[in-house]
Amino acid sequence: MSYIANTSSQQEAMLGKIGKKSVADLFETVPKAVRLDRPLRVPPALSEMELTSLVAKLAGRNRHPGDLACFMGAGAYDHFIPAVVDTLSSRGEFVTAYTPYQAEASQGSLQVFFEFQTLICQLTGMDVANASLYEAGSGVAEAVMMAMSVTSRRGPVLIAGTVHPHYLATLRTYMANLEPEIRVLHCPGGYLEPSRLEAEVTEETPCVVVQHPNFDGSLEEVAELSRIAKAKGALFVQVFDPLSLGMLKGPGELGADIAVAEGQGLGTPMSFGGPYLGLMACRESLVRKLPGRLVGQTVDRKGKRCWVLALQTREQHIRREKATSNICTNQGLYAIRASIHLAALGPEGLRETARQCLEKAHHLRHLLVAKKVGEIAHVRPFFKEFRFRLGEGMPAAAECVDRLLEKGFLAGVPHPENPRDLLIAVTESRTLEEIEGFANALSALRATAGKGAGQ
Amino acid sequence: MMERNQSADLLFEISKPGRRCHRVPPSGLPAVGLDSRFLSGGSPPLPEVAELDLVRHYTNLSARNMAIDSNFYPLGSCTMKYNPKRHERLVSLPGLASPHPLQPDKTVQGMLAILFEMQEMLAEIAGLHACSLQPSAGAQGELAALLVAAAYFRHRGENRTRVLVPDSAHGTNPASAAIAGFDSVTVKSGDDGLVDLADLESKLDERTAVFMITNPNTLGLFDHQILDITRKVHEKGGLVYLDGANMNAILGIARPGDFGADMMHYNVHKTFTGPHGAGGPGSGPIAVRDMLEPFLPSPMVIRDEKGGYCLQQDRPLSIGRVRAFFGNVGVLLRGWMYLRTLGPNGLREVSEQAVLNANYLLTLLRDHIDVPKGAGCMHEFVASAKILRREKRVSAMDIAKRLLDKGYHSPTVYFPLVVAEALMIEPTETESQETLERFAEVFVSILREDPETLHEAPHDLAISRPDEVAATKQPVLRWKSA
16 A cells, blocks of 8 residues: 555556656666665555554553553653644644745745744743744754854853753764863752852853753742853853743743743643654844744735745755754644644633642642652752652652552653652643542552561 | 635734633642742733634634645655555554653553664665664754764774765755764766766765765756765765655665665655654654664664563763654654555555656656756656746746646745756655646646746735745744734
8 A cells, every 4th residue: 555546557658658668667777786676674564454453552552641640741741732732733734734935825834833933932031933943952952052153152061950861962962073062060959059150151151051940840040040141141041841931930031042942831742752842032133043944924015914934044955054053844733733722721821721730749749748758859949840859668769650650650750860869740630639649659659668678 | 715714813913811712720729839039920921812713713824825635746855745644543542642751661662662663664674774763854864873973983083074965965964064063065966967976086085974965866866876976985984874855766676775875864754754744843763884873872772681672771882862852753653654554565666656757747847848857757857947037037936836826836946956947846656647747737838828927926825925035134023012
């Protein structure tokens, strides 16, 4: 089954018109020596019914937040997705269109991306947003390269040790052969102390990268950090959580020059890690260094308002090796989803969602402490996620996760820095029953562990 | 028809304070007091719309797009083939759409089995040894592969600083080389549209890390010198990279590894029918020869001792990550479903029919418009409006815009750069003879129209030609309240 429309008699007629005897003759320019003389070693073809049953069987071997209450976060969150997001974004006119290079035939996508850019600006308080990047990890790398280009500084890039370890790893990969060194600022207190940044930042620092809320879920002293960075002329890059902005001050207000985020929480299913949605916004003055596509407003020949791809001279298909980035394909369909999601939430829905995350996460922390499961690892204000240090008598974090699977929970993410720490996220999707059930199930592990040790 | 849409107002213009769509009922929990230095005064000024407003808004906007589902879309280099609906239904099964990316391996065995098989199939189709599914799109695949090459040479103690790129290559090639820290050097194409061997040789030396080739190239030609080319690069100790944008022409016909490529990327959203999603997401896995495998991004899916699957994180020579989490899994799943649907014969048939359709359309058009390398082609060909421009002042863009009027998406225009007034046409294998014939008739009739009609095209779409210069000179990149 290869979705071919032409019948065999049509194929013959077409070959005749071309003047070839067989399909093989069409490949004359492929030297015999490099032609594959056997079938590809891939599994045999499946009908739609066979494929459907195979996929159902394999999908059935995966546990997921539909059958386990999800307390995992660490950069991917189980936020609720309203039905309108799925229904509208799955229209074939969006799904099967290409990048809107032909503006007249792509006003639908272009207008959605223009609205998306506006929504991200409204959300963040930043001046300009692009039409998306792949996801947050490469987004951080793009932001740092943008900052190097803007400042022309080659001193060490400073990044808080509380940034998501995958984002840091991605940055290291991207920068492997470029000049500036990456200096990770250690954060023993679970956040970047402003005095620590003050001691490190110099007139040669291209940028400072801080995530807020950070990987542990804790809030950073962003306003002060951005002031310190900017006093030395370094750009301030803030990684943010879009859903936190229903309550928390946005990167615009906090003084970010470039704001980057994982937009997965805005209408994208967790899908084992992708496709997600990289958000990037910046100050007006930096727009010509911004990577990725931008949609602009203009008029057509009759003076009618319309939308086009703008500032393409930044991009690889025009500038080649001098482009601001190599990015071409971005995450169009997921930008459409995020737009619909944000429009469905509106200011009140966003605020309600943020408040629920905050309240439910604090409620769980309170229950866990009350049940003597452990204590928060670093006493810092947090939003929807916290780093919880398992107390005496509790198994290590990975074992807790393992044992709670049987009880119906995805218990959190074992913290990469300490096997006793569990990173626990609570979104608005979790019910009070699930939260209480989770606290009970986790504390029950302590009881068993204690008994086991005593016997 | 598009004009009959009720409104092209922006979301922000239909917003009304107090209107609601999605609601989150109160939790009943006590409010949490965060310090005021963290709190914004209120919620961001997002638009406020009712659910029906929202549904009409996006439904009407969608009608202002051309798409494969509604129109023939012969956009060269983009492989706009049919996107099977079964994939969309199956990827939304909760067992595939919902798992968290950091769940324990044992809870995602079905997912890992699929991804492992995808790695294996992509390596086999490439004729190479190993495959990383991590890169998010073709351009990120290029970057990842060049970083792999850099790590490989560093490991061998070789200092190679240059990446050679043909002048007909996609812009992402030189851009990726620059970001990977290499100097990008352009290699000329000869009059035949293929790599100019003499120019290649003059630029190949011990500084050459990688030669990036697109084969079939962007002119739709298979470079028959390929064995010579790859031998010459290898003789100088360099690696050959294949830009896999045009893999739709050679599935099961020729394998990059067999013609000397050491690494390549796939565009799963093109060749394996992603779909394109108005500009993404893509997925750009890379396949490499055995000596490069240790340097591939981490993690990879491997088989464990018990016959299950796990993510291998500990790979000491790996370049690391090019993104958070595993990759664009949703796109990879669709690609896997496509490969499993086609099987070995179906895959070969894809390329045979893609090349047949392209040659058929070429035959129908080349008596009417100049096709500089038009003796035959692979999956696409490049026509030129150079003569028309000189004789009738009709440009490639004019033809493209008039095609839109007629209900056809335009070919890719002004690329590749090596052809003046280029119209790059890729019909793909899923179009029928009738569609190709109707398209050719319309195309030829456009060439006979008076130039004024073409200069003013499109006439019948939601908008006429936009002023792109104004959009760049004084960019308006967001809506602001009056």
